Amino acid sequence: MTGTLPAPATTDLADLTATELLAAFAAGTATPSQAVEACLARVAATDEVHNAVLLLLADRARAAAAESDARWAAGTARPLEGVPYGLKDIVATAGITTTGGSSLFSDFVPTEDAALAARLADAGGVLLAKLSTFEFACGGAVNRTFGPTRNPWDPQRTTGGSSSGSGAALALGQVPLAIGTDTGGSIRIPAAFCGLTGIKATHGRVPRHGVMGLSWTMDHAGPMARSVADCALMLDVIAGPDPRDPTTLPLEAEPFTAALGRDVTGMRVARPRGFLEGGMHPAVAAAHEAALAELAATGVEIVDVELPTFDLAAVASWWIIYAEMLSLHEAHADRIEDRDEMGASLLGAAPFVSAADYLRALRLRPRFQRELADAMAGCDALVTPAMTSLPPLIAPQMVSDLGDHEVPWLEAACRTSVPFNLTGSPAMVLPSGLVEGMPVSLQLVGRPRDEASLFALGAAYQAATDHHMRRPPVLAR
């Protein structure tokens, strides 16, 4: 260990959020090197069972942390100086293997960092590990090359995905920050299943240059963390225009962290009770009602709205993903037998979408955007359950238990998430309780480019509740 100051006697630095670590570094009660050692110790203690880490970068992280120690001592610390983080292994890292979670890329070493990876490093973050992912961000929970990632709350259950390693690593305290990607819910599903906070920001908010593509009009990259404040901190670093990604948005006038602590009294939140609250496990539905009561208790007014055709939004979303996925994967479509079973099944469904069907789905996108905008008129955000069921048991073909029947797990998992990939809306998931010992969550959806309202509402909810503070039983000491 290279730190010169003792860690607080009763606090394991691996349990702190990024915001808390930065405060400790600033106060001189901990150093980045100590934080990195704590995270490495947590990886050593937990990863054999949970399999969140694909590639541990211990030596590299120790060297970066030593530089951060020096910057804090010299008064030249950057926004994430010394904070350990992990990257989903579809994010390119120069000189470091980037597998995409696939045997087809098991030896692939990029020569250039993804835009967001470079921004995290430039902000002083310490890359600790490349993290597990469903194959190419679209496979199943049982990655046949690298094995399944197991949910920290119950290792028999999936973390969800495709940002499976990001979800498990954060819940286990292996890192306080991680990057996920989200084409149909892949930030929000593992965040919900693992009791975390995650945000898929507005389409174009985070540059995707260097992130392996799955579906170019549906893909998003973004922060996963253990608090709303940490997501805002990370999004401030990775957001912003990039000439290599023509969809990127300009910076906002204020950083997202400025929205934290804003008074939410009188803000209005729209509640669509139709498709987005349909097909829920009864216990999850009851927990959702309790969470809405907690949200209302922060001073927010919740009003009922209608989204009458959003059942079609989910269909259109999948048709776009199928078509764009087959196009992006055309170079190795003939090696489908080397793919994980579920990824192969999804890819196998792609030829059933004709060019006309794909364009029809694209033509529907602006109609769903307007339907959502109309429903949110006069409101600051929209609220839905993040998930309609508990995390499924790990299996090659998983199913979700809805109480009186089971459905294929993606049908349940993406029901409330994928429509907002289609609209490009910002959407944040935050923990809202436990059902049968497993996390359940709320989803807050904002207007395009209005992540600030989500951060204000989410921070107010987390200031009033302690759901995000709960840790999996495996960490009980």
Next chain:
Amino acid sequence: MSADPTVVVPALLTAAGLAPSAEEVAVMIAEYPARAQAIEALWAVEAARYEEPCVVFRAEP
């Protein structure tokens, strides 16, 4: 082309250069009618024919 899933599904897979296992093809054949029905629902929204198909899109409608 025939509407028979046992004809359509193998033909489309072949055209796309995909060769999944016989078991997977059997599942796809079984699921094909529901997929076709879902696609039909998209075509039922008549006004969508006048929208721009935004291949590069922005979140602002």
